[in-house]
Amino acid sequence: MIHSAGELFEALNKALDGELDAAVALRHSLHQYPCLSGKEAPAAATLATALGLPVRSIAGTGFLARTGPDFGPAVGVRAELDALPLYEATGVEWAAENGVMHACGHDVHQAAMVAFVRAAGRVRLPAAVVAIAQPREEGHPSGARDIVDEGGLKAAGIGAVLAVHVHHALPAGSVSILGGSVNAAYDEFTITVHGRGGHGAYPHLAVDPVPIAARITLALYDLVRSSVNPVEAATLTVGMLSAGTARNVIPDMAVLAGTLRSMTAEDQERMHRGLREVAEHQAMAFGARAVVSIDRGDPVLVNDDEMARLGAQWVQRAGLRLGEPLRSCGSDDFAFFTQKVPGLMAFLGVDGHESVVAPEHPRALHSSSFLPADSAVEQTARAFAGMYVGAALRLGVVSEP
Numbered sequence: 001m002i003h004s005a006g007e008l009f010e011a012l013n014k015a016l017d018g019e020l021d022a023a024v025a026l027r028h029s030l031h032q033y034p035c036l037s038g039k040e041a042p043a044a045a046t047l048a049t050a051l052g053l054p055v056r057s058i059a060g061t062g063f064l065a066r067t068g069p070d071f072g073p074a075v076g077v078r079a080e081l082d083a084l085p086l087y088e089a090t091g092v093e094w095a096a097e098n099g100v101m102h103a104c105g106h107d108v109h110q111a112a113m114v115a116f117v118r119a120a121g122r123v124r125l126p127a128a129v130v131a132i133a134q135p136r137e138e139g140h141p142s143g144a145r146d147i148v149d150e151g152g153l154k155a156a157g158i159g160a161v162l163a164v165h166v167h168h169a170l171p172a173g174s175v176s177i178l179g180g181s182v183n184a185a186y187d188e189f190t191i192t193v194h195g196r197g198g199h200g201a202y203p204h205l206a207v208d209p210v211p212i213a214a215r216i217t218l219a220l221y222d223l224v225r226s227s228v229n230p231v232e233a234a235t236l237t238v239g240m241l242s243a244g245t246a247r248n249v250i251p252d253m254a255v256l257a258g259t260l261r262s263m264t265a266e267d268q269e270r271m272h273r274g275l276r277e278v279a280e281h282q283a284m285a286f287g288a289r290a291v292v293s294i295d296r297g298d299p300v301l302v303n304d305d306e307m308a309r310l311g312a313q314w315v316q317r318a319g320l321r322l323g324e325p326l327r328s329c330g331s332d333d334f335a336f337f338t339q340k341v342p343g344l345m346a347f348l349g350v351d352g353h354e355s356v357v358a359p360e361h362p363r364a365l366h367s368s369s370f371l372p373a374d375s376a377v378e379q380t381a382r383a384f385a386g387m388y389v390g391a392a393l394r395l396g397v398v399s400e401p
Contacts, residue, residue, distance in 0.1 A: 005389050006401035008126065009314060012385040015119035016378075023381065024374045026050055027111035028094040034083030034102045037139025043081045043110070047133050050114045053121070055133075056156075059146035062135040064156050067121040068128035073159035075391045076130045076341075077384055078144075078334060079113035080106040080137035089368040103370045104138065105166035105350070112164065112380035119381075120388070126397040129388065130156045137333055142298065144333035153340055160307065160391040161343040163334045164380045166372050167326060168364045170349025173379055174323030177312040177346045177387075179305030184233065184261040185268045186297040186331035191216060191279045193254045195288045200248040207287045210243050213254035216282045216290065217241060220258075223278060227270045234262040234271065235329050261329045265300055301335035304342035310390030311344050318382040323349055330365075342394060346383055350376050 026046075035043045040061040048055045048063060055063040062081065066074065086101040096102070113131060120129040132152075136143035147153065153161070170176060193213045198206030217238050228234040236258065243254035260275070262268040276292045283290035312322060326347045337343050350372035351363070363370045392398045 004401055005393055005398045008123070008392065008398055009317060009385065009389045011123045012119055012388065013318060013382065015122045016115060016381055016385060019115040019119050020378050020381070023111045023115035023377050026114060027107050027374065027377050030110050031102050031107040032094040032096055034096050034098070034100040034107070035081065036085060036100055037082040037136045040081035040135045044133050047110055047114060051117055051131060053131070058150055058152045059135055059143045062143055062147065063133045064152055065117070065131040065133070066128050066156060067117060068125035072127060072157070073395050073397065074128035074130045074157045075388055076132045076153065076156065076158040076161040076337070077113050077116060078132040078134055078161060078163040078337065079109040081110070081133055081135045082106065082138045084138055084366060086366070086368055090371045092371065101368065103366050103368065105365070105372055105376070106137070108166055108372050108376045108380055109164065111377045112384060115377065115381040116384040119385070127392050127395055128157070130158055132161070140297070142333040142336060144336040148336050148340055153337065159341055159395050161337045161341055162384060162387045162391060163345040164348055164383050165332065165345060166350045166376055166380070167347040168350060168370070170323045170326060170347060172349050172351045172373070173320060173375070174349040175315055175320045175346050175383055176323050176326035177308050177315060177344070178325050178327065179303050179308035181263045181300050181302050182327050182345060183301035183332050183335065184263050184329040185265070185300045187260045187268070187272070188257070188295045188297060189260060189275060190255065190257045190293045192291045193283055193288055194291065195252060195254070197252040198250045200250060203250060206250040208250045209254040209288055210251065212283055212286050212288050213241060213243060213256050216279050217256055219278045219282055220275065223271060223274045227274045228262070228267045232263055232267055233327070233329055234267050236260055236271070261331065263300060263327070263329070268300070298331040298333045299335045299339060301332055301345060302338055303344050304338070304394070307342055307344040307390055307394050310393050311346065311387040314386035314389040315346065315383050318386045320379060320383060344387055344391070346387060348376060348380055348383060
């Protein structure tokens with residue numbers, strides 16, 4: 001067994017050399033035949049075949065697959081199985097044509113995870129590697145939460161967990177690895193304002209929920225300023241506002257719905273309380289009643305500080321440069337894993353664009369023309385290798401170089 005971090009790093013990267021061509025071909029296949037959240041069985045089967053390992057089904061369409069020592073701590077490596085309901089506009093020969101698209105880079109993550117796990121299987125590992133093929137990152141209920149709730153991390157002996165996510169906001173080939181909060185908690189809310197309907201000619205006989213809903217909407221946009229420390233990030237968006245069925249009818253109710261994002265659990269709770277108070281008090285002041293529903297989504301994604309420090313060192317040795325620090329109010333259900341065990345998500349910069357569609361516009365995540373270059377597969381796999389060495393040091397199963 002390898003005992004030195006340096007030896008481990010060299011062995012993993014040498015083994016990776018022989019996996020990269022197949023990984024790019026796998027990426028093309030996965031990209032061409034994407035699957036929606038909850039319907040990822042074909043993608044899972046493709047990955048299981050490529051890995052060539054026994055798999056344990058979990059969370060419906062997901063699976064876990066272990067390589068390395070049968071006992072002792074393991075390092076989980078996550079790849080998301082699902083794609084988005086979006087018609088692709090990249091123009092490549094291997095573009096999807098079924099109204100579903102890997103517009104968030106999950107095809108890159110999957111292919112890189114396979115390359116790394118296959119390479120790790122040819123190395124005498126100090127800690128096992130567990131491939132986590134996770135469903136429903138883009139949908140609900142969360143696939144990561146289900147894996148945790150079904151005891152998947154504990155049953156697999158996972159003591160640390162890793163993920164890499166491509167990102168358009170970083171230069172190609174650069175990596176952001178930070179400790180602490182890197183992705184926001186994400187919650188959805190619905191506020192139903194119950195008034196009393198009536199004729200538009202006699203508003204004094206009704207309790208009009210429409211202006212009340214408008215006042216609540218405007219008041220909510222002050223909630224971040226009044227609830228959250230200005231040096232912390234948080235957002236509130238009212239994305240839906242609806243009421244009524246006719247121009248001359250005052251409706252019985254109005255509904256507004258939106259999202260909350262926060263970078264600390266404390267801010268999340270303050271915003272929840274504030275949202276309820278704003279809605280209920282505004283409605284009460286005008287003789288109406290507000291019913292507030294908050295659907296908790298992903299928690300704050302918190303990277304382990306030590307894994308970030310160690311991972312950054314070894315990722316640099318893999319030839320990837322550290323980019324500008326990236327913290328985002330986007331969310332990712334990888335956060336459910338990092339609530340249970342030390343974890344690290346890195347962001348890999350991509351600006352690959354092989355389409356002639358709208359070349360003047362940035363190809364952002366979730367865009368119909370988003371297409372990382374194939375080089376991102378190798379870069380992600382190398383990042384996994386460096387982060388694994390850092391995780392092995394964090395778990396104390398290898399010595400310093």
